[in-house]
Amino acid sequence: MEYGKALRFHRVKQGLTQNQLADGIISAAYLSKIENDQTVPAIEVLELLYERLGIDFNESNFNHPSKEKLREWYEAIVFKQKDVARRLRDELHQQKNTLDNHQLYIFYELFRIRYLLLENEVEKAYETWEDLKQHKDTFDEEMEFYFHLISGLVKYYKGDFNDAFQELMEAKNYSFTVEIEKWETSDLYYLLALSTSQANHISASNYYADHALEIYQSHYDLSKSADCHIVLGINFSRLKNYAKSLENYHLARKIALQTNDFQQLKLVYINIGVLESRLDNHQAAITNYKKSLEYSGDSDSSPNSFELLNSIHGLITEHYKLGDWDGCKQWVSKGKACLDEHPSKTHQLHFEFYDKLLNDTPDIQDFLEHEVIPYFQERKNHTYIIRYSMFLADQLETQRMYKKSSTYLRLAIQLLNKHSHLGGILL
Template identity: 20%
Template sequence: MYEGKIIKFYRKKEKLTQEQLGEGVCSVTHISKIERGLTEYSPEITVLLSKRLNINIEEELANLKNLKIKLDYWHEVIISRNMQEALRINNELANNQLFEISEHVTYYKLLQAKFNVIKGNLKKAKKLIEQIQVSHNHLSIYETNLFKHILGLYYMSIDEHIKSVDTLNSIDFKNYSDPSIYYDLGAAYHSVHSPVLAYYYAEKALNFFRKTNQFLRIIDTENLMLIQVESDQHRDFKNTVEQYENLINLCELCNAPDKKAKVLHNFAYEHLRREKYQRAGQLYKESMELKDRTSTLYLLSLDGYIRSALKGKFLPQEELQMLVNEGLTIATDSADTMYESIFTLHQFSILQQEEHYYSYLATKVLPYFNGNGYTMIAQSYKRDLFNYYTKNGHTKKALEIATSMINAEEF
């Protein structure tokens, strides 16, 4: 059966008719039956047809039969977040033409979608998701749950966090054998400000990652759990420092600079919110040095570094201006409207142009954040604007902001 599929595939690829392929070997009728798997045929005929198509039928058969094994291995690598190996396999599979005649083509598309969501290639992921949705009714039970997992990750990536939580919770856990789903549920609950559930699911994921020695995922999960614990304002900060330093050491042992950058960023934030501005700035800078200078993740830490410097007053105005210009250039080049807005606000802060700052915040920034679902980012800015209006006696405007915050359950 597989031989017939392969022969038909390469015959069409070579743009040969059945008559042309079978000339001097066998009849058109026989070729037709071979391709449809309706007849027995001698190895000699297979060899002759393979030579005419310039293929090694044994190698092609092994390739077709091993596709599922390769896909399962790719999925394991994606789950473990070994993205260098995942990229290698992605490139290898992309050159495999036999997916077109394989029964695993949908599974392949699902893994492509998952890989691209995790890599941040959201346009490509969305296109694959839309293709899968067309044949959604024909997915197996496992594929249906895998698709929901991918959708949950995708919604999280585009900041539709409630959708993400609902989609991930709709998975049939009894028929889905990927325990890393618990980490993603934890991250989703973190995004909707549910620290107890975020910690609960992260802990379930951590048990799995420890059993399977997935050290990169252990770093991610312990980092997520630490963020939830830090929601307790009465926790001894010495414990926090010790745990973050242990995580940083683990990142270095695993040679995982991307993980270290993330941990450093979160560690910096914990210093920032405790008004330890100089140390926060040092940590943000260390995080920036490990990141691609054109990436959103770099801008995230650059924003934190500028905030620390503004509040801690440890950088001269000229240096602050250079940092803001850098952020604006990167954001503009990458068409990142959110960070263009944030660094423009920093610009007004540095120049001490308070009226321009709050006018721009009210008329440009908050409408953009609200319209694009950036509710978490909008929260602190709304409070700033509320305080500004209150301080300056703009009671009506302050009331409008307060009402908006209450309606969004942010106040």
């Protein structure tokens, strides 16, 4: 056992300095060497240090069976078995050794972050991740693997897709030096496919999605296979290979119908709606967006409510493109009503824009210039920077404000040239 790392972990966890822990036992300099595994102290010294920390030295050196339960919990989290994950979380939390043992505590906190993301408690997951970073220099290679993987997920949920990809690649590097299960390898590849798709590295995303799909299919994991088909559908749509995109969406839909997975069905129909919109098949887009609403079900969770609002936003834009102002107004009204129960700054701006547009509100240009475009620039959401910049450029041109119009037109063109394959809704 690496006593030094365990000592440092408990000292930091209890908010003690090296001087406070070492006082009257050894020098702070010698404690520093112990914590950095530069020396092996006498057992008597370790016992005194553990006693001061209130930790049972013999207990800390015991290989707890809780490690197996932790791994069982993590597997339930990865496969989104919420009821099982909740039960195991409660059992683990009641076991004192899980929280007092260095290794068990680190794994518990790492897995708890992913559990919180599963429960859509993103901010709490982020706070837990920030707290855990103070113990990073006590991690072994197995902990490093999970830390980088979990860090990739946290950054993905925060919208930092390139950073998420880099963290997941670090996890991939550690995966060669630690023992992980086959399902964990496929999970890593799937997360790499997600992050690279959102970061617009389409070829890389297809590579990882294909590898994940191969493993899932070999284990007859239908649900995870459907997830991969959705990612591939989005990627082929961005590459303008619409036939291949639809093929993957239909495969995902076929699986989701067999497994009664409403979440996947909803994602399939939303993304077919996006594809049909790109092809200017506005009625077909409307049909698919409405179909996605049929699978909304309980929209209390964050992803469900976000997808509900995405579908409504899609319906607003398609009705507007068709010149159906009444239909557009109806969906704007429904969207704004949904915001009362499911607040979303992103969708609030979308709905407010169309509200101002339909009512010919004079401050729409100021609204775009000072609220909407800066908001999406801050979040690096290129799709909406392009869309709203082009609209603003047209408006400014009609008022003969050519210099300002060209500024926004250049911004849109630069992003279009750089990100010509935007589009698609992922998990």
